[in-house]
Structure formats: structure tokens, C-alpha cells
Amino acid sequence: MSEVLTKSTARNIFYGGSLFFFVIFVGLTAHSRHYILTKGTDNAGLTESVERGKRVWERNACFDCHTLHGEGARFAPEVGDVFRRWGGEKDPAGAHQMIKDWMKAQPSGAQGRRQMPQFNLTEAQLDDLADYLAWVSRTNTQGWPPRPKAN
Amino acid sequence: MQYQTQNIAKTYWLGALLIFAVQVSFGLVGGLIYIAPNLLPVEYFPFNMVRMIHTNALIVWLLLGFFGAAYYLIPEESEREIWSPKLAYVQFAIFFLGGLSAVVGYLFHIYADNARSYLEQPVWIKLGIIVAALIFLLNISMTVLQGRKTAITNVLLLGLWGIAIFFLFSLYNPANTSEDKMFWWYVVHLWVEGTWELVMASVLAFLMLKITGVDREVIEKWLYIIIATALFSGILGTGHHYYWIGAPGYWQWIGSIFSSLEVVPFFGMMIFCFAMVWKGRRDHPNKAAMIWSLGCSVLAFFGAGVWGFLHTLHGINFYTHGTQVTAAHGHLAFYGAYVCLNLAIMTYAFPYLFNRAPYNQVLNIASFWITSAGVVFMTVSLTFAGALGTHLERVQGMSYMDAQDQIGLFYLLRFGGGVVTVLGALLFISSLLLMPRTKTVVTGAIPAAAE
Numbered sequence: 116m117s118e119v120l121t122k123s124t125a126r127n128i129f130y131g132g133s134l135f136f137f138v139i140f141v142g143l144t145a146h147s148r149h150y151i152l153t154k155g156t157d158n159a160g161l162t163e164s165v166e167r168g169k170r171v172w173e174r175n176a177c178f179d180c181h182t183l184h185g186e187g188a189r190f191a192p193e194v195g196d197v198f199r200r201w202g203g204e205k206d207p208a209g210a211h212q213m214i215k216d217w218m219k220a221q222p223s224g225a226q227g228r229r230q231m232p233q234f235n236l237t238e239a240q241l242d243d244l245a246d247y248l249a250w251v252s253r254t255n256t257q258g259w260p261p262r263p264k265a266n
Numbered sequence: 267m268q269y270q271t272q273n274i275a276k277t278y279w280l281g282a283l284l285i286f287a288v289q290v291s292f293g294l295v296g297g298l299i300y301i302a303p304n305l306l307p308v309e310y311f312p313f314n315m316v317r318m319i320h321t322n323a324l325i326v327w328l329l330l331g332f333f334g335a336a337y338y339l340i341p342e343e344s345e346r347e348i349w350s351p352k353l354a355y356v357q358f359a360i361f362f363l364g365g366l367s368a369v370v371g372y373l374f375h376i377y378a379d380n381a382r383s384y385l386e387q388p389v390w391i392k393l394g395i396i397v398a399a400l401i402f403l404l405n406i407s408m409t410v411l412q413g414r415k416t417a418i419t420n421v422l423l424l425g426l427w428g429i430a431i432f433f434l435f436s437l438y439n440p441a442n443t444s445e446d447k448m449f450w451w452y453v454v455h456l457w458v459e460g461t462w463e464l465v466m467a468s469v470l471a472f473l474m475l476k477i478t479g480v481d482r483e484v485i486e487k488w489l490y491i492i493i494a495t496a497l498f499s500g501i502l503g504t505g506h507h508y509y510w511i512g513a514p515g516y517w518q519w520i521g522s523i524f525s526s527l528e529v530v531p532f533f534g535m536m537i538f539c540f541a542m543v544w545k546g547r548r549d550h551p552n553k554a555a556m557i558w559s560l561g562c563s564v565l566a567f568f569g570a571g572v573w574g575f576l577h578t579l580h581g582i583n584f585y586t587h588g589t590q591v592t593a594a595h596g597h598l599a600f601y602g603a604y605v606c607l608n609l610a611i612m613t614y615a616f617p618y619l620f621n622r623a624p625y626n627q628v629l630n631i632a633s634f635w636i637t638s639a640g641v642v643f644m645t646v647s648l649t650f651a652g653a654l655g656t657h658l659e660r661v662q663g664m665s666y667m668d669a670q671d672q673i674g675l676f677y678l679l680r681f682g683g684g685v686v687t688v689l690g691a692l693l694f695i696s697s698l699l700l701m702p703r704t705k706t707v708v709t710g711a712i713p714a715a716a717e
């Protein structure tokens with residue numbers, strides 16, 4: 116082995132190969148970014164309200180309990196599709212209102228149930244947040260999450 | 267200890283151990299909220315705040331540990347003192363106080379306006395971290411450039427530069443959530459499955475060199491081979507996080523294939539460590555350091571390699587994505603690869619730093635078995651919770667909260683494993699602080715005469 120592969124050959128393979136794979140990765144990232152901004156998400160519908168809603172989501176660290184598109188903590192339900200689950204496709208205004216009401220009703224105080232804090236958001240912040248959750252629910256997540264019908 | 271400035275490592279490691287205790291304690295609080303959700307008032311102890319302290323404290327102390335390792339091993343490798351000890355202490359003050367004030371801020375619900383998971387630090391703390399990193403890189407780069415160049419310092423330096431460079435992506439948070447997620451993984455994945463692996467491989471190589479006395483040429487060649495397999499697989503392996511976030515479908519194939527290959531470097535490191543120990547001529551007196559090093563390579567192989575592979579193929583990840591299976595993997599991978607690595611180098615270096623060799627290692631060795639048993643038990647409990655929860659929710663169609671109610675037993679078991687982990691961690695810390703001298707001198711080669 117020592118004759119076949121010397122230390123300096125191993126080092127050169129490492130540098131050359133890593134650079135090669137990194138360049139491919141950067142290229143694919145650039146392509147994926149373009150895809151996300153044109154096809155993967157509703158970028159045209161990304162209004163200022165949606166963006167403000169995203170900051171509400173971040174400012175209150177909602178992701179440290181919930182997953183969104185499967186990422187975040189696993190203490191509380193997935194919210195990437197909550198707008199759809201709550202009927203937003205047929206009745207967007209209704210789902211929007213349900214999200215606002217939900218936020219206002221926390222914490223539930225129910226015994227033995229995990230508690231979600233009260234964030235004391237303003238009406239405007241609640242509207243932004245609901246718009247944000249509506250927006251993420253329109254992202255093409257390749258069919259995720261699996262939601263089989265309960266039997 | 268051959269060089270005065272190796273003493274810098276003491277400060278870093280004592281700081282790291284303090285935050286280690288905070289990290290596991292808050293983990294325990296998180297585990298408690300799972301099993302007794304009404305116990306702590308949600309106004310003061312919401313789960314999200316507890317989790318962010320747990321994860322951020324983990325990252326902060328592991329990085330402090332890496333810095334300490336660099337300050338300890340670079341003088342020996344470069345055969346010269348650290349370029350500027352003063353800057354090293356300035357860097358410590360900035361980094362440690364930054365990390366500590368982030369954690370204290372979280373207690374009062376002060377997070378970044380655009381926080382993301384692991385990156386909840388307010389922007390001025392992120393900038394402080396970057397300043398500290400720049401000081402650090404300047405300091406060690408100057409030391410290495412002026413001294414003897416070895417593969418170990420070369421790889422370590424590359425890893426540490428990479429950590430700093432990819433952290434810069436934490437400042438980029440676009441309005442488009444899917445784009446945001448894509449670049450978020452530039453920090454998180456390219457850290458633990460890229461740059462941090464370089465640090466791990468080089469520190470393990472240093473430990474093997476010192477503990478086993480195997481020839482440097484052999485060790486350094488394997489070091490390059492191992493990190494080559496790490497980056498060849500790990501860079502495109504990032505794709506295993508791009509399956510379901512709004513990115514193109516081709517990532518399902520690229521991510522599955524390349525991330526499966528990420529098992530190779532972890533397998534390589536395990537084989538490497540055992541082969542070196544078997545091959546080694548030297549009977550090193552610090553058995554505890556050897557156990558932590560071998561334990562590191564084995565548990566990293568299981569946590570990152572086996573538990574990572576378990577859910578990395580896109581057909582499986584479709585079901586397990588974002589369940590307790592992920593949390594199970596996150597725990598054993600971080601523990602095996604990076605917690606054990608830090609504890610191994612500390613265990614190796616403390617007797618020299620405090621001039622205590624030889625010392626009684628029984629407490630330290632016991633803490634290895636207790637802590638590791640605790641983490642493995644947590645991992646297994648969470649794997650059951652995850653598999654069962656996935657089945658109920660994503661195959662049978664139960665709602666999330668109903669499914670969670672069915673798996674409460676496993677959260678109870680996880681908490682039990684967590685208690686054992688915390689006890690083990692506290693035992694480890696006290697074993698290093700006490701380091702009882704032993705009366706019987708263990709015979710063996712003099713470690714300072716390495717190579």
C-alpha cells in the first residue's frame with residue numbers, strides 16, 4: 116500500500132477531489148435556487164405581509180417546537196401544511212381566521228397536554244403570520260408529508 | 267507539557283466544561299417538559315426556549331473545546347509557542363461572554379429577529395462570534411505558518427477555516443423560506459458532515475500518534491484518505507436535506523447516493539483507531555484517554571454512520587423526516603463524534619496541564635461508561651418513539667397529537683436515560699477537576715518522547 120499510495124498522493128487526491136465536488140455542489144445550488152424562485156415556491160405571491168409573517172415565525176422561535184417542511188423541533192405538529200389541513204384550499208378566509216383564533220387561545224392549560232405559549236401578537240402580526248402559513252402550504256414539497264386517510 | 271502557551275487550552279476547556287453542564291441540564295428540562303407538560307409554567311419555561319439553550323450551549327462548548335484542542339496540540343505539532351497568547355485570551359473573553367450572554371438572553375426570551383434553529387443568537391452576538399473566529403484563525407495560522415508543518419495541523423486548520431467561512435451563511439436569511447432552508451444547511455450540514463469531520467479526524471490522528479506511537483507517515487496518510495472520503499461524500503450528501511423543502515426532485519437521488527457514502531469516513535476512523543492501537547508499540551499510561559478515543563470512533567460510527575444511514579434514503583426519509591428518529595440520530599451522532607472527541611483530548615491533556623501524571627483514572631473511565639450508556643439508552647428510546655410515531659401518524663393516518671399520546675412510555679424512558687447522562691457528565695467533570703493522584707506509578711514509555 117505504502118508504495119502504491121504515498122502521503123502526498125493522498126493529499127493531492129483529497130484537495131483535487133474536494134474542490135471538484137464543491138464546484139459541482141455550488142453549481143447545483145445555483146440551479147436549485149433558480150428552481151425554487153421560479154417553480155418550487157410561489158415566489159410571485161411572496162408579498163410583504165408573507166415576509167413579515169416569516170419574521171414573526173422567526174422572532175418567536177416557533178421552529179423550536181414545530182417542524183416546517185419537516186425541519187425544526189418535534190415537540191409540536193408540522194405547520195407546513197396546516198393551512199391546507201384546516202381547509203384553506205376551499206375556504207382561505209376561514210383557515211386564516213382559524214389560525215388567528217388558535218394563536219389567541221393559547222396556552223390551553225389542558226392537563227397532560229403539551230402547552231403552547233401566548234405570544235401576545237397584534238392583529239396585524241397575526242394576519243401576517245396566517246399569510247405566511249398560507250404561503251408555505253403552496254410550496255411544492257414533492258408530496259411530503261404523507262397524510263394517509265385515517266381508517 | 268512542552269510549551270508554555272499550551273496552558274491557554276486550560277481556560278478554554280474549563281469554560282467548555284461549565285457550558286457542557288448547562289447544556290445537559292437544559293436537555294433534562296426539555297425531557298421533563300415532554301413527560302410532565304404542566305409542571306413548569308409555560309410563560310417562563312416554554313419548550314422552545316429550553317431547546318434553544320440546550321442546542322446553542324452544545325455548539326458553544328464544542329467549539330470552545332475545539333479551540334482548546336487547537337491551542338493544545340498546535341504548539342507540539344508546530345514545535346513553537348502560540349503566536350500571541352494575549353489575543354488567545356481576548357478571543358476567549360469575546361467568545362465565552364458572547365455565548366454566555368446569548369444563553370442568559372434566551373432565559374428572558376431575547377432571540378434574533380430572524381432566528382433559525384441553532385442560529386437563534388441576536389446579530390450582535392453572531393458578529394462577536396465572527397470577530398472571535400477571525401482572531402483565532404489569525405493566531406493559529408501565524409503559529410502554524412512559522413513552525414513545522416504537519417498533516418495534522420494542516421487538516422485542523424482547514425477544518426477551522428471552513429467552520430468560520432460556512433458560519434457566514436448564518437447572516438443570510440432570505441424572505442423565501444425554501445431558499446432560506448437551502449442555505450441554512452450550508453451552516454448546519456456542512457459543519458457536522460464536512461468541516462467538523464476534518465477537526466475530528468485530525469484530533470483523533472494526534473491522539474493516536476501520542477497514545478500508540480505508530481509512525482507519523484502512516485497516520486498522516488490515513489488521515490488524508492479518511493478526510494477525502496468525508497468530503498467527497500459529505501458535500502453532495504447535503505442533498506439528503508433537500509428532498510422535501512421545495513428544491514428540485516433530483517436531490518432525492520444525489521442525496522441518497524452520496525449521503526449513504528458518508529458512512530465510509532466514520533467506518534474508516536473506527537478501523538483506523540483500532541488498527542493503530544493494535545499496531546502501536548507503546549503502552550501509554552493514560553488508559554482513560556484511549557478509551558474515550560476508541561469510544562468516540564465507535565459511537566460516531568453508530569450515531570452518524572448507522573443511525574444516519576437508517577433514514578437517509580429518500581424512500582425512508584419520506585416517512586421519518588422530522589420525527590423522533592431524527593432526534594435519536596442527532597443525539598448519538600453529536601455525542602459520539604464531537605462530545606467524545608472533546609472529552610478524549612481533555613482526558614489526554616489534563617494530566618499534563620495540571621502536572622498530575624500519573625493519576626487515578628477510575629472515576630474518569632467510569633464516567634465514560636455511564637455517560638455513553640445514558641446517551642445510547644436515550645437514542646434507543648427515541649428510535650422506538652420515532653418508529654412507532656411514524657407508523658401511527660404517517661402510515662395509519664392518526665393526528666400528530668393523538669399519535670404522541672400513544673408513545674409517552676418512550677419519552678419516560680428517554681428521561682431516565684437523560685438522568686444517567688447528566689450524572690455521567692457531572693462525574694466526568696469532577697473526575698477532571700479532582701484528578702486524584704495515584705500512589706502506584708504506572709509503568710510505560712514517557713509520553714513526551716513521542717515519535
Ligand code: HEM
Pocket residue numbers: 185186187383458459506507525526528529566570571573574575576577578579583586587588589592595596597599600603604
Ligand atoms: C457526526 C456527524 C453527524 C451529526 C452530528 C449529525 C447530526 C444531525 C442532526 C442534529 C440532525 C437534525 C437536524 C435538524 O433538523 O435540526 C441531522 C439530520 C439528519 N442526518 Fe445527521 N448527523 C451526522 C451525520 C450524518 C450522516 C453520516 C448521515 C447519513 C448517513 C446523516 C443523515 C441525516 C439525515 C437523513 C437527517 C435528516 C433527518 C430528517 O429528515 O428529519 N447524518 N443530523
Ligand code: HEM
Pocket residue numbers: 187188189190289290292293294295296297298300317320321324592593594596597600601605641680681683684685687688
Ligand atoms: C451530551 C449529551 C447530549 C447531546 C450531544 C445532545 C444533543 C442534542 C441535539 C443536537 C439536539 C437538537 C436536535 C434535535 O432536536 O433532534 C437536541 C435536542 C434535544 N435534547 Fe439533547 N443532547 C444531549 C443530552 C440531552 C439530555 C440529557 C436530555 C434529557 C432528556 C436531552 C433532551 C433533548 C430534548 C428534549 C431535545 C429536543 C428534541 C425535540 O425537538 O423534541 N438531551 N439534543
Ligand SMILES: [Fe+2]
Pocket residue numbers: 455459503504506507
Ligand atoms: Fe446532513
